Amino acid sequence: MTITFDNVTLSQGDFTLTADLSVEEGHKIALLGPSGGGKSTLLSALAGFKDPDAGRILWNSDDITDIAPAKRPVTLLFQDHNLFPHLTVAQNIGLGIRPNLRLSAPEHQIIEDALGRVGLKGQGPKRPSQLSGGQQQRVAIARALLRDKPILLLDEPFAALGPALKHEMLDLVAEIVDAAKATLIMVTHQPEDALWITDQTVLVADGMAHPPKDTVELLDNPPEVLRAYLGT
């Protein structure tokens, strides 16, 4: 199981990003680099929200470049707006099973179980606004859990949380990804986040996404562009 960016070019205004790399299944991968470097753009392309100007995106040997976002093997957690404020917590999770919300009784039970796994037992009838920021992102994680896609993408959904809470959330994500034997790709601009749960890192800088390297090795011996970013 492999995700391949085959000579992909992405442009946004004057900015261009090229990516020619593969990611193997089962890894936890950080996309590290300066803001505006194209990390989120790369995730958007993989999730189907940004059409590449050139190149193909492959899942194993299947070309998924033109597939609708919902049909791709990925779940993307956004920085915000992961939940519909007018729906209950349970309904927000239920969308992961049935996008039209016509849920059966067993499905309601599945939702309740998912809530339990993210530590929100019994919170189903509440509205998102009644939960804290961290709890809201837990709801989004519970929905990702039920969607059961082989790849989980994080576009800095925990950026607004304090360090302790952020690490707690990253641990929860790691636990869920491990249990599902899924692949994790997360955007970060903090090296310590990369070290916290990922084993490989894709450096995104200077208009290029570099092939994945071992996170610890990369940060121990940073190449020139990464040194400039880290300030070491």
Add this chain to the structure above:
Amino acid sequence: MPSLQRAVAPMTNAQNPITLFKLTTGGFALILLLILTLGTVIAVGTATTFERGLTPSDWAAIRFTLIQAITSATLSILIAVPTARALARRKFRGRQIMVSLLGAPFILPAIVAVLGIVSIWGRSGLISDGLKSIGAEPLNIYGFTGVVLAHVFFNLPLATRLILQGWLAIPSEHFRLCAQLGLSTSELNRQLERPMLRSTIPGAFLLIFLLCITSFAVALALGGGPKATTVELAIYQALRFDFDLSKAAILAMIQFYLCTVTALITLRFARPTDFALGLDHPPRRWDGTERHTRIFDATLLTAVAFFLFAPLISVILRGLPPLMSLPHQVWPALLNSLTIAIPAALIATTLATALAALITALPKRTATFVESIGFLALAASPFVIGTGLFILINPYFDPFKLALPITVAVNATMSLPFALRIILPALTRAQQNYGRLGASLGMTGFTLFRLAIWPRIKRSLGFATGLSAALSMGDLGVIALFAPPDFATLPLTMYRLMAAYKMDAAAGTALLLVATSLALFWAFDRGGRLDHHIR
């Protein structure tokens, strides 16, 4: 140049594709709008024979229209700037109420306002009584003075709100910085306020100028005669009294050119106006503490409050007693008005929603173009549309028998630009914030609309419908042209009572009209705010 374009977000089509449904419904709305605005103009144009040329009275109408519009817009802006500044930098009891009431004239039926103005400024009004008691001549407000007075009454609040928005958009940090640097009121004015005014005033001026050109009820009630006839009023008189279709057609073409040129210039300067914008939390200010500026602000706000609220209070006081004994023709007129206002509002909102859905799905440049067409309908003159419909229908039906459907169509068209300006930003926001989430979860078509979009835009839909209903309810325009003698809406009944000098009955009818307008607005707006539980 900040302009209308800002409402439309750049978005890739993967998130918000143009579906066949959006294309058909949005396209239908667009074509209907074009038929009613441009199609009627073409009908008028082909019926016009220009051999006759423009008569002196046509020139007089053009001159009067322009002069009264320039005077009204200039006065409105001149008073609005210090008023907005006072509201922006003062905190006082009743400030909130005053700001809210500044929104009221927008949905206040024009004919009601005219009645209020007459009862304060008229020959037997409050001011004239005062003048007479000291032996001076009473005022005469019919003609130029009255038209300008009424237009300032309507547009001063609008201008104040537009400029106040500009003031409140200045970040509070800037005021803090000025306070720290010890800038005086006049220095702060130069650094912060003048640049803001330079970008706000042209748009506000042109918008008011446009509204003064197309306004009809004011000209009908306070203008008239060779010296005070607007083009809009002249069209009405040509059709209604002279039965001179070619004269009406020439005037309609003139009106169309005036409005279109103004609207195109306005479009260049107009800033997006958020009708629902909260103006309630002014940033703390440290300037304007000098004694003379405080006295100036207090005097000005009192005078403006008197100018705006005295006519309204007078209508209420005068209208309450006859409310219990209204003339019998009021009740069928009320029913007619409701039969026009509710469908017109629903049609305007539906068309605006279809148009907005199409606009958000189109590529940016096309979207801007379609949005501009939606805005240009603001420049459509009800009487040009009316004349065009008259010419189109006349060979086949008796237009006077179709007074009701024609009025519904014209009123829906007139409300559409406002509805579009309310709905489009809400829809754009909903799609920006939740479009990707919906797409990633595989929500499409009706499911996407029902679960993700509708709950996010229904407040705006309710507000737009309420506003359109109130506007239609109070409109005295094209109905005056088509109504047979035995048919009337509430504003028309009121006008006929005023023309017969039955002022007390007119005031009672005015109260009923205002109450119904507000009730309609409230009911739709409230409906949109009801909490929405999806089962």
